[in-house]
Every structure is written in C-alpha cells, then in structure tokens.
Amino acid sequence: MRGAFSPTRPLRFGEFVALMALLTSTVAFSIDAMLPALPAIGLELSPDTPARGQLVIASFVFGLGLGTLVCGPVSDAFGRKSVLLVGIAVYLAGAFLAMQAWSIESLLAARFLQGLGAAAPRVVAQAMVRDLYSGRAMARVTSIIMTLFVLVPAIAPSIGAGIMWLSSWRMIFFSFVAFGLISGLWLMIRQPESLPPDRRRALRPRVIGAALVEILTNPAVMVYVVALTFAFAPLFAWLSNLPMIFEDVYDRASTFPFWFAATALVAGTASVANAKLVMRLGMRKIATYAFFWQASVSVVFLVLISRGLPAPWDFALFFAFMCTAFFSIGLTFGNLNALALQPLGHMAGIGSSVVMSLSTVGSVLIAVPISLAYDGTPLPLIFGMILCSGTALGLMLLSRRVATEESA
Numbered sequence: 001m002r003g004a005f006s007p008t009r010p011l012r013f014g015e016f017v018a019l020m021a022l023l024t025s026t027v028a029f030s031i032d033a034m035l036p037a038l039p040a041i042g043l044e045l046s047p048d049t050p051a052r053g054q055l056v057i058a059s060f061v062f063g064l065g066l067g068t069l070v071c072g073p074v075s076d077a078f079g080r081k082s083v084l085l086v087g088i089a090v091y092l093a094g095a096f097l098a099m100q101a102w103s104i105e106s107l108l109a110a111r112f113l114q115g116l117g118a119a120a121p122r123v124v125a126q127a128m129v130r131d132l133y134s135g136r137a138m139a140r141v142t143s144i145i146m147t148l149f150v151l152v153p154a155i156a157p158s159i160g161a162g163i164m165w166l167s168s169w170r171m172i173f174f175s176f177v178a179f180g181l182i183s184g185l186w187l188m189i190r191q192p193e194s195l196p197p198d199r200r201r202a203l204r205p206r207v208i209g210a211a212l213v214e215i216l217t218n219p220a221v222m223v224y225v226v227a228l229t230f231a232f233a234p235l236f237a238w239l240s241n242l243p244m245i246f247e248d249v250y251d252r253a254s255t256f257p258f259w260f261a262a263t264a265l266v267a268g269t270a271s272v273a274n275a276k277l278v279m280r281l282g283m284r285k286i287a288t289y290a291f292f293w294q295a296s297v298s299v300v301f302l303v304l305i306s307r308g309l310p311a312p313w314d315f316a317l318f319f320a321f322m323c324t325a326f327f328s329i330g331l332t333f334g335n336l337n338a339l340a341l342q343p344l345g346h347m348a349g350i351g352s353s354v355v356m357s358l359s360t361v362g363s364v365l366i367a368v369p370i371s372l373a374y375d376g377t378p379l380p381l382i383f384g385m386i387l388c389s390g391t392a393l394g395l396m397l398l399s400r401r402v403a404t405e406e407s408a
Helices: 013-032 035-045 050-078 080-099 104-132 135-149 151-166 170-190 205-216 219-249 253-281 283-307 313-330 333-372 379-402
Strands: none
Touching: 013 050, 013 080, 013 104, 013 135, 013 151, 013 170, 035 050, 035 104, 035 151, 035 219, 050 080, 050 104, 050 333, 080 104, 080 170, 104 135, 104 333, 135 253, 135 333, 151 170, 151 253, 205 219, 205 333, 219 253, 219 283, 219 313, 219 333, 219 379, 253 283, 253 313, 253 333, 283 313, 283 333, 283 379, 313 379, 333 379
C-alpha cells in the first residue's frame, strides 16, 4: 500500500510507473545501444587488439556493480531523490567524457564512471517502488515497469546503429547525455521524496553491517537472490553471444537490431501477462512455472537444433527459441525481485543494493564460461540455458520450505 509520507502531491500511478521505467531503463539503454558500435570502437581506439572494444561493456558493468553496493545504503540515509539526482549527474559526466575519449583506456575509465552513476537509477528506483508498494501490488507495479522497460532494449541497438549510420559511435554517448537529462529533470520537477526522515537509517558501519548480516542470513531472501542470479545469467550470455551467432552462424549481422527488437517485444508480452496473472496466481508460482517451461523447451530445442536444418529453416528454429527463452525470462525478473525484497521493507535501499549486486556479479560469473564455450554454433548457449533454468527451478521448489509466510 502507499506510504504516508507525501510532502508534495504524489504522482498519479501512470506517471510514476513511466518515470520509474525510464530510470530503470538507463542501464539497458547504456549497454544495448553500444552493441553495434563495439567493432568500430575496437578498430579506432585499439587497432592492434580490436577485441578490447568488448571491454566497453565490461567496464560499465564493473562500475555498475560497485555503485550498486553504495547507492542503496546512501539512499536509506539521505533519501531517494537526492541520491538519484547525484547518480544521474555522475552518469552524465561519464557519458560526456566517453564522447571525447582519445584512447581505449580513457574510454574504459569514462564507461566505468558512467556505470557507477547508472547504479543509482537501477537500485534507488526499485527502492522507491518498495517505499510506496508491497506484496502483490509491488509485483504488479514492477511487472508494468518491466513491460515499458523492455521497449528500451528492443529499440536501443537500432538507435545505436542509426546514430553510427548518420555520424559516428561517439554520438551514441550524446544520446546517453540526452537520456540522462530527460530522466533527471522529470525526477527533479515531478517526483516527491518517498522516504520520510523518520524511516531513514543512519549511514554507519555498524548499522550497515547489521543489515548485511540480516539479509545474508535470511534463507527466504537468499534463495530468491540465487534464483535471480541464475535467471540473469542466460541474459548476459545471450548479449555476449548473439552478435557472433547472427554473423558467424546465420549471416544476418546487418539485420541483428531488428531481430533483437522483435525478441525483446516478445519478452514485453510476458511482463504484460505477468501483471495480469500475479494478483491471482502469486509471484512464486509464476516464477516456478516459468523456469520449468524454460528448462523443458530448451531441451527440446537443443535436440532439434543439434540435428541441423537447411537454411532458412535453421534460423527460423533458432529465432523461435530466442522468443521462447526471452518470454520465459520476462516472467521471472519482476517476481523474483519482489519476492527477495518483500521481507526487507524496513531497509529497502540496502536490501535492493545487496540483492541486485549479488545477482548481477553472480550472473556474470556464471555467464562468462557459457559465453567462452561458444564454438561457432548456438548449442553451448542453449545448454547453458538448460543448466541455469534447471538450477533456478530447483531453488524455487526449495523456496517452499525456507520462505517465510508472505502474501505470494
């Protein structure tokens, strides 16, 4: 239910969800819009080792991971809105410096700074939702946010490719500046602070340490954190491998942004379905069914694709698998985030930080060997999907025993 603190008139439901979706999309836009530019960046700034261009994504995620641990506790102490605005300012500074980078090292440093700033909209926006909503209502809000959020990765690669066609990869960073200014001004002008002073937690090591212990020793929270980790891992592996698969296996690199957009829109329909079903079925049940579907279908596609089909049917089969995989992924994120944060309403900021940091870092560690197993076929990616979804399914079944009573 809504909190009682409202120093100014609160936003209407639709505008609040739209603003939170925009803030939440900062990370996706900052990663996906860069995908078409990675080869050009490597050739221009690191001609001897153009593969170093891939580090543009890694450096951003590294800054994001570190910032995630800081933003939540700081927002618990000083309020959500001010921390969001500072984070957006840091993000803008990183984007501006990246636009003028003269070497691969300076670009990576700027991207690290940009990721550090992007942690605030990623973490604090989720905490702001938790301030104002709880339980299934929170899951509904999160699902709607994810529905709008999925439009960003759907169009971001096309935006990046279009900017490069008109100008150069450097202008992609100008689009990040424009994105940050729009979200920052909207937040500053329209959104009231959601965390009243009497609910704030002092920024002291003892307080933070106690909060970390409470989170890490809560089985009901940690089982969902680990499940979320295995839900995220295939997504990171997809982002790493898809450009190579489209170019090496199916010779469709030029149309990759359009196929990626179509797949992302499919994932968006999953969020729409989840928003309607969650109030009736509950978060845990939907996530459990989604992982079961994901694992089962992946096994079927693994068998079919390994047998081989003539073109263009081989690509049609792979695209069908992409849509199926992204649809099932779309049924898990909002529910697992809500389940993990449900017992942490009294410390939503640091709770959101720890949940997101652990799941992000852990999923990257799982996704890296899946990505490195690429052998010129999509089979390692599909096999990794089976392992991740099967493990997550086992965790969801385990959660029935360890989860505390909640309205799920």
